[in-house]
Amino acid sequence: MPLRRPGLLLLLLSGLQAEIQEMEVRATVGSDCLLSCVHPEREPFDLQDVYVYWQIDSTVVAYHIPQNNSSALADSRYQARAHLSPQSMEQGNFSLHLHNVTPQDTQKFTCLVFRKSWNMGRALNAVVTLRVAANFSLPVVNSSGTPQGQPLTFTCTSTDGYPQPKVYWINKTDNSVLDRALHNDTVSVNARGLYDVVSVLRVPWAPGTSVGCCIENVLLRQNLTGSGPAELSTGGSTDRITEHPDLPPRESSGALFGTVAAAGVAAGLGALCWVKRARCRRRNYTGAQVVAQEHELTDHA
Numbered sequence: 001m002p003l004r005r006p007g008l009l010l011l012l013l014s015g016l017q018a019e020i021q022e023m024e025v026r027a028t029v030g031s032d033c034l035l036s037c038v039h040p041e042r043e044p045f046d047l048q049d050v051y052v053y054w055q056i057d058s059t060v061v062a063y064h065i066p067q068n069n070s071s072a073l074a075d076s077r078y079q080a081r082a083h084l085s086p087q088s089m090e091q092g093n094f095s096l097h098l099h100n101v102t103p104q105d106t107q108k109f110t111c112l113v114f115r116k117s118w119n120m121g122r123a124l125n126a127v128v129t130l131r132v133a134a135n136f137s138l139p140v141v142n143s144s145g146t147p148q149g150q151p152l153t154f155t156c157t158s159t160d161g162y163p164q165p166k167v168y169w170i171n172k173t174d175n176s177v178l179d180r181a182l183h184n185d186t187v188s189v190n191a192r193g194l195y196d197v198v199s200v201l202r203v204p205w206a207p208g209t210s211v212g213c214c215i216e217n218v219l220l221r222q223n224l225t226g227s228g229p230a231e232l233s234t235g236g237s238t239d240r241i242t243e244h245p246d247l248p249p250r251e252s253s254g255a256l257f258g259t260v261a262a263a264g265v266a267a268g269l270g271a272l273c274w275v276k277r278a279r280c281r282r283r284n285y286t287g288a289q290v291v292a293q294e295h296e297l298t299d300h301a
Helices: 006-013 262-267
Strands: 020-028 033-035 050-056 059-064 096-098 108-115 121-133 140-143 152-161 166-171 183-189 195-203 210-217 222-229 237-242 273-277
Touching: 020 033, 033 121, 140 210, 140 222, 152 166, 152 210, 152 222, 166 183, 166 195, 195 210
Parallel strands: 020 121
Antiparallel strands: 020 273, 033 096, 050 059, 050 108, 108 121, 140 152, 152 195, 166 210, 183 195, 210 222, 222 237
């Protein structure tokens, strides 16, 4: 059966009912990930009898059509990165192998399996939400020389993270969070599709002022902290990672999976992928918090 418009075929068949599997997968940028679509009974399938489609809305990601090994109908962004395994499909496993995950892959993927012997009835329907994250670089805090009595200015820079971060400045004297009105945050998207952030803090002069810049990646449930004592005239320090933030509760972030080990951050994380099924129990995460005692980076290196 030739197929010229996969999206049209799926639309025509959308009225056929099948139990929908729903799950969530989380992966880091550059990793390989598996989006699950498995028949619950794991029964054998004849590949000449099944039509398999993975899509994002009307965009075709990957597909299997009997007697057609071409991938020409798939979107060009996925032709070289999304693959189905014929051997696995014969066992009822229609999962999608997605390589080199990018921020743009933060999408809801739909898996549809039809059987020709069922008059093209739908045998399987799965929806997989992919959420993508990337670790920000350790914040670098710079402070400019300021005459005594003049306001102090600190600049915090962190790059190559995803999704968009939250930025906090901390008064290290009492570990309180400084008012957001005191700092101006600029977040931009770089050539890799990742976020860079520059935050400029201005505070009244006071002897011995010491502040910290905290970059929070809500999806990774992780804080990176850089320090900037007022006495520095050329640069601050970037010496702390907080895996379990302790700042005063703010808006709920909805993060659903565990933290990334600090040693992995310091060395550059490898490929990571997490799966969260829809019916699993969820743990609430209340956001960043001030840490009274933080781990030095050298302890994790």
